[in-house]
Amino acid sequence: MEHSVISASNFNAWFGDNHAVKDVSIKIEKNQVIAVMGPSGCGKTTFLRCINRMHELIPGARSEGSLKLYADDVYTMNPIYVRYKIGMVFQRPNPFPNLSIYDNVVAGYKLNGLKMPKAEMDHIVQKSLTSAALWNEVKDSLHQKGTFLSGGQQQRLCIARAIAMEPEVILFDEPTSALDPISTSSIEALFHELKANYTLIIVTHNMQQAARVSDKTAFFYLGELVEFDNTRQMFTAPKDKRTQNYITGRFS
Numbered sequence: 001m002e003h004s005v006i007s008a009s010n011f012n013a014w015f016g017d018n019h020a021v022k023d024v025s026i027k028i029e030k031n032q033v034i035a036v037m038g039p040s041g042c043g044k045t046t047f048l049r050c051i052n053r054m055h056e057l058i059p060g061a062r063s064e065g066s067l068k069l070y071a072d073d074v075y076t077m078n079p080i081y082v083r084y085k086i087g088m089v090f091q092r093p094n095p096f097p098n099l100s101i102y103d104n105v106v107a108g109y110k111l112n113g114l115k116m117p118k119a120e121m122d123h124i125v126q127k128s129l130t131s132a133a134l135w136n137e138v139k140d141s142l143h144q145k146g147t148f149l150s151g152g153q154q155q156r157l158c159i160a161r162a163i164a165m166e167p168e169v170i171l172f173d174e175p176t177s178a179l180d181p182i183s184t185s186s187i188e189a190l191f192h193e194l195k196a197n198y199t200l201i202i203v204t205h206n207m208q209q210a211a212r213v214s215d216k217t218a219f220f221y222l223g224e225l226v227e228f229d230n231t232r233q234m235f236t237a238p239k240d241k242r243t244q245n246y247i248t249g250r251f252s
Contacts, residue, residue, distance in 0.1 A: 005030045011065035020046040022223040033200045035210035038220035052086035053079045087162030091174040093154030095146030102142040108165045132160035152183025172202040219243045
């Protein structure tokens with residue numbers, strides 16, 4: 001029985017001639033928070049975007065090797081289905097500006113022409129906003145535009161939008177780097193709640209954040225996965241000198 005929700009084996013990714021992800025093999029278990037860290041340009045965001053096939057939307061991008069959701073290779077699956085099952089939250093909150101809070105949450109269904117009774121849609125909206133710790137703040141303004149919310153609320157709305165599709169995995173690309181400290185801590189608290197139902201993979205430049213929120217940490221350097229271990233182990237006794245140098249600030 002394969003327990004890994006995401007597994008990569010000898011996975012490589014390129015942008016044109018730039019070999020951005022080099023021979024990465026990793027197994028990520030269900031219901032964990034995984035931090036992915038490393039210096040700028042080290043391949044961590046590229047790897048994240050490969051997991052739900054966002055990488056291939058860039059001209060000149062290609063990949064090889066195996067990347068699986070459970071037993072199925074994501075590169076043989078319908079990309080729309082892949083992005084249902086593997087949601088993504090970006091660095092800057094990006095609610096659809098012309099849509100209400102309500103319509104933002106169910107945008108994935110509407111964009112793909114999936115019809116359902118209004119009562120069912122209402123349930124999805126309430127459940128997703130509750131899971132994203134936003135329902136109590138917006139339940140009386142569901143039909144206002146999502147853009148009137150604060151930055152932290154907008155990011156939680158984007159998390160609700162990802163949750164609405166009932167994914168297995170949610171990818172986060174530096175989800176708090178555009179937020180103030182209070183909003184950041186509310187998103188970090190949310191990670192702990194979300195992992196009961198989802199697997200979270202979070203690219204972060206912030207080592208303190210990785211230490212606070214994750215069960216395991218992956219360290220990328222120059223496109224390679226240098227080390228992947230329990231976060232506490234990684235921050236106290238890394239096995240690789242390059243990991244130690246990064247954590248102690250010898251290079252960034």
